[in-house]
Amino acid sequence: MHYGKLLALTALCVGLCACAHTSTDVAASAPVNWTAERGKKVLLVDPDVELSELTFGDVAEPRADWTQAGKGFVKADVASMLQAKGIATTSADNITDPHEVQLVKLHAAVGQSIQQNSVLQLPTKKNNFDWTLGPGVAALRDHYQADYALFVYVRDSYSSGSRMALAVLTMSPTGAMQTGFASLVDLRTGRVVWFNRLISSTGNLREEKQAAASVKNLLDGLPL
Amino acid sequence: MIARPLLALSCAVWLLAASAARAAEHNVLPPGYSPDMSSDEAGLWMLMDKEEAQTKTSPNVVKDEKLNAYVSGVICKLAGEYCPSIRVYIIDTPDWNASAAPNGMVLVHTGLLLQVNNEAQLAFVLGHEITHYVHRHSVEKMRKTVNTAGFMKVFDLAMAGVGAGVGADPRGAMSLGNMIGIYSITAFSRDEERDADDGGFKRATALGYSPNEASAIWETMVAENKADPGFSRSAFFSSHPGEEERAATNAKLAAEIAPTRADWITNEDAFHAATAPFIRRWIDEELASGQPDRSITIFRRLAANMPSQGIYQYGLGEAYRKRNKANDAAAAENAYRGALACPDAPPEAWRGLGLLAMKADRSAEAKEAFTQYRAKLPDATDKAMIDFYLTEL
Numbered sequence: 001m002h003y004g005k006l007l008a009l010t011a012l013c014v015g016l017c018a019c020a021h022t023s024t025d026v027a028a029s030a031p032v033n034w035t036a037e038r039g040k041k042v043l044l045v046d047p048d049v050e051l052s053e054l055t056f057g058d059v060a061e062p063r064a065d066w067t068q069a070g071k072g073f074v075k076a077d078v079a080s081m082l083q084a085k086g087i088a089t090t091s092a093d094n095i096t097d098p099h100e101v102q103l104v105k106l107h108a109a110v111g112q113s114i115q116q117n118s119v120l121q122l123p124t125k126k127n128n129f130d131w132t133l134g135p136g137v138a139a140l141r142d143h144y145q146a147d148y149a150l151f152v153y154v155r156d157s158y159s160s161g162s163r164m165a166l167a168v169l170t171m172s173p174t175g176a177m178q179t180g181f182a183s184l185v186d187l188r189t190g191r192v193v194w195f196n197r198l199i200s201s202t203g204n205l206r207e208e209k210q211a212a213a214s215v216k217n218l219l220d221g222l223p224l
Numbered sequence: 225m226i227a228r229p230l231l232a233l234s235c236a237v238w239l240l241a242a243s244a245a246r247a248a249e250h251n252v253l254p255p256g257y258s259p260d261m262s263s264d265e266a267g268l269w270m271l272m273d274k275e276e277a278q279t280k281t282s283p284n285v286v287k288d289e290k291l292n293a294y295v296s297g298v299i300c301k302l303a304g305e306y307c308p309s310i311r312v313y314i315i316d317t318p319d320w321n322a323s324a325a326p327n328g329m330v331l332v333h334t335g336l337l338l339q340v341n342n343e344a345q346l347a348f349v350l351g352h353e354i355t356h357y358v359h360r361h362s363v364e365k366m367r368k369t370v371n372t373a374g375f376m377k378v379f380d381l382a383m384a385g386v387g388a389g390v391g392a393d394p395r396g397a398m399s400l401g402n403m404i405g406i407y408s409i410t411a412f413s414r415d416e417e418r419d420a421d422d423g424g425f426k427r428a429t430a431l432g433y434s435p436n437e438a439s440a441i442w443e444t445m446v447a448e449n450k451a452d453p454g455f456s457r458s459a460f461f462s463s464h465p466g467e468e469e470r471a472a473t474n475a476k477l478a479a480e481i482a483p484t485r486a487d488w489i490t491n492e493d494a495f496h497a498a499t500a501p502f503i504r505r506w507i508d509e510e511l512a513s514g515q516p517d518r519s520i521t522i523f524r525r526l527a528a529n530m531p532s533q534g535i536y537q538y539g540l541g542e543a544y545r546k547r548n549k550a551n552d553a554a555a556a557e558n559a560y561r562g563a564l565a566c567p568d569a570p571p572e573a574w575r576g577l578g579l580l581a582m583k584a585d586r587s588a589e590a591k592e593a594f595t596q597y598r599a600k601l602p603d604a605t606d607k608a609m610i611d612f613y614l615t616e617l
Contacts, residue, residue, distance in 0.1 A: 052267070059370045062267035064259075098281035105278070 021200065024221040025114070025129045027193040032186070034223045042082060042224065043146035043187070044091040045104060047074045051205060052157040060157050066206050070156065073211035078152060081215065087224050090144050099139050106133055107151045111181050114195055131192040133185055141187035149187055152218065154180035154198075156205050178203045182218045194223055251360045255305040264370075265326070265363045272327040279313050279329065286314040286334065286502075294498035295332055298343060302351045302427045306358060318509040322349055324357035337499050338506040339522055341529055343491035344437035347428040355423025361416045421470060425477055434488035435478035442471035448521045504570070507539040516547035527559070534566025538573045545576055553580050571600035575610065587617045 051066035075091075082089050095101055110131055117125055140149055156178040177199070184194040198218045204210040259265035279285065286292070295314055300307040309328045318335040325331075330353060340346045356362070412420070429435050445467035482488070510519050523540035530536055541559035544552045557580050563573040578593035594610050594617075604610065 050270075055370050057370060057372070061264055061366070061370060062271055063262070063264075064266035064270040065261040067267075067270060068261065096277075096281065098283070101278065101281040 022196055022198050022217050022220050023118070024197075025118075025195045026223065027129055027191055032193050032223070037147070037224065039088070040147035040224075041088040041090060041145065042184075043140060043144045043149040044075075044078055044082070044089050045107075045149055045151045046091070046093045046095060047071060047078065047152035047154065048104075048108065049074055049152075049154045049205070050156075052155075054157045054159045054163055056160060056162040066158075070154075070205035070211060073205060073208055074152060074154060074215055077212045077215035078150070078219065081219055082150075082224075085222075085224060090146055092140070092144060092149075097139075097143070099136070100143065103133065103137060103140060104151075106136075107183070107185070108153065110192065111151065111153055111183055111195075114183075114192070115181060115197060118197065129192075129195070131195070133190040133192070135190050137185060137187050137190045147187055148193075148224075149185045150182065151185065152180070152182045154178070154205065154214070154218070156180075156203070158204070158206075177201055178205070178214065180214075180218055182222075184222065184224070194221075196221060251364060253306070253358050253360050256309060264366065265360075268363055268366055269327040272325045272329060275325065276311070276327065276329045279315075279331070282315075284316045286316050288502075291498060291502065294494075295337075295346075298347055299330060299332075299350050299354070301431055302347055302424075303354050303358075304427075306354065310354075310357075316509070318506065318513045322353050324353040326357065326360065326362040328357065330354075330357075334502070334506050335510065338503065338510060339526070340441070340495075341490075341492070342437065343495040344428065344433040344489065345441050346495065347431065347433045348424050348438040348441060351424030351427040352420045353424075354427065355420040356412065356416070359416075359419060359423065361412050361420070364416070365412060418473075421473065425474065429481055432485070432487065432489050434490050435474075435481050436488075437490060439471050439474035439478050442467045442474060444525065446471055448525065503535055507535060511539060511542050511546065516543045519543035520547065523559075527562070531562075532566055534563035534569040534573070537563035537566070538570045538576070541573060541576050545580060553584065556580060571597055571604075574600065575604075575606075578610075578613070582613060582617065591617045 049067060049071040050062060051070045052060040052062050053066075055061055079089060079091070092100070095104060110133060114131055121127070137149070140146065178201070180198045182196050182198075183192050185191065186193050196218060198214070200214070200217070203214045205214060259269055292312065292314060296312045299310060299312050303310050306328075310324075310330055311328060312330045312332060314337075315331050315333050317333050318338070319333045320335050320339050321331075321333040322336055323331045330350075332350070336346070336349060340349065425435070425438055428438070449467065507523075510522065513519070520540065520543045523536055523543055527533075527536040527540050537559045541556045541563060544556035544559060557577060560573040560576045560580075563569050564577075574593045574597035578590045578597060581587075581590035581593060591614060594614050597604070598607065598610060598614075
């Protein structure tokens with residue numbers, strides 16, 4: 001369903017317009033009764049954020065200072081958005097337990113697969129949104145006494161001065177791109193119950209206000 | 225994604241190799257240094273810190289305190305004033321390899337510990353890696369890559385007219401993170417490798433490690449490559465200067481420095497004492513790598529160096545038996561018998577003999593060997609299979 005739409009929008013964002021696009025998926029089988037889940041606690045997993053500078057020669061060079069600032073904004077914005085909704089949260093920063101580290105890596109792998117499947121669908125998977133991290137997530141539930149975990153993954157790049165100058169000179173888009181996803185995982189079953197993708201050719205996670213706008217897009221439609 | 229960085233990287237090496245050694249000399253890491261947060265170097269460290277966080281919890285990291293203390297001790301002496309900035313992880317994998325990341329994370333593969341002859345050889349390899357770290361070759365490599373990509377862009381624009389290639393799809397942009405992941409070991413230029421060899425030699429000989437051991441490493445490689453032209457030890461060697469060149473360079477350096485003192489050390493005993501508890505495991509992992517040609521080359525040397533250690537002859541026997549080419553059965557039998565003549569003979573050498581005899585229809589011999597195996601290792605995990613063979617023979 002999203003296949004053509006997302007591809008077209010991706011192409012459009014890359015090629016022409018300055019736009020932000022999000023698309024949401026909700027678990028297909030046994031949908032969650034969100035009204036009943038309202039009092040539940042959500043674990044905010046340390047967001048995986050990486051900001052890079054897109055050099056003149058199209059190399060994405062990671063920037064530690066931008067990443068530090070951007071990650072700080074994303075973290076604070078996610079926490080305050082959930083707080084504003086009246087959702088009880090707890091956070092997991094600097095995870096060091098080997099099993100929990102594996103779960104974070106597993107989520108990254110599953111999240112990438114969901115992303116990929118939205119563009120190039122596996123023939124047998126189709127649109128059936130039944131992704132899961134498996135029952136191993138019980139470790140997170142027990143450790144943090146939480147019912148759901150919210151994972152956030154964002155990559156953003158910004159053109160270097162020389163690259164920007166060339167783009168202005170030739171009146172072409174800079175090609176820098178913000179991509180990310182957020183997912184809500186039921187810690188009782190491991191199921192990814194809600195997933196949202198973000199792709200945007202604008203936005204700036206290095207700035208507090210713009211970062212808040214990006215996070216708002218990323219959590220758009222969070223059913224809690 | 226792979227083809228493009230590879231092309232760019234090989235270009236980087238060819239275009240800029242000449243300046244590498246000189247650049248390295250001027251770019252020595254100050255001890256206790258951490259890069260400015262807004263620098264490209266800090267971005268590189270950030271990626272490596274992430275890698276390290278994952279390495280820390282990897283099930284492949286060897287946790288044994290004694291072995292870690294020993295290997296870290298050797299590295300600490302070599303690193304000198306950089307010791308407090310270095311963290312060592314021993315990775316359980318049968319490759320002849322070690323690496324030093326720009327943030328001070330040093331990885332030592334167990335295959336290296338299995339295959340070097342003594343502490344001196346280990347020191348020359350680790351000194352080489354520490355020099356990559358101290359001379360900041362990684363950040364040099366990154367800057368060269370970025371610059372080269374820039375040159376290529378200018379070239380593209382010149383070829384296609386202004387406007388083409390600008391605003392390129394960022395999915396086509398090269399992510400340094402990916403490139404570093406793939407090329408961290410192989411991407412240094414040959415000049416940087418020579419610089420690292422030179423630095424490692426100086427660090428190790430300053431500690432009294434016998435300079436002849438440096439050339440011995442490479443002479444071993446040359447001999448083993450000649451014995452087996454298809455032999456590929458690991459990715460470590462694919463970008464490194466030829467072993468023959470390194471052996472010659474090191475031999476020349478050794479000849480110069482050797483007469484300056486009489487008390488050069490190899491610390492062979494300390495090395496074997498530290499690694500002995502793990503040798504059997506590492507041998508099994510080498511055998512499990514599924515490269516019997518490589519395993520035969522390695523075990524032939526180790527068995528010849530340490531003829532009283534039956535464990536290496538056992539490994540040689542297993543490798544021959546698994547390869548199973550013409551005359552390998554005889555070679556395997558010979559190796560198993562050599563192993564069984566040693567006090568540390570592993571009971572599995574009997575099993576090997578039994579399997580060979582069974583295959584050659586020498587039933588009585590097979591029965592005798594399997595019976596010995598069962599008696600010497602009553603709780604063997606494959607005892608049910610062996611007992612079945614015994615009833616069939």
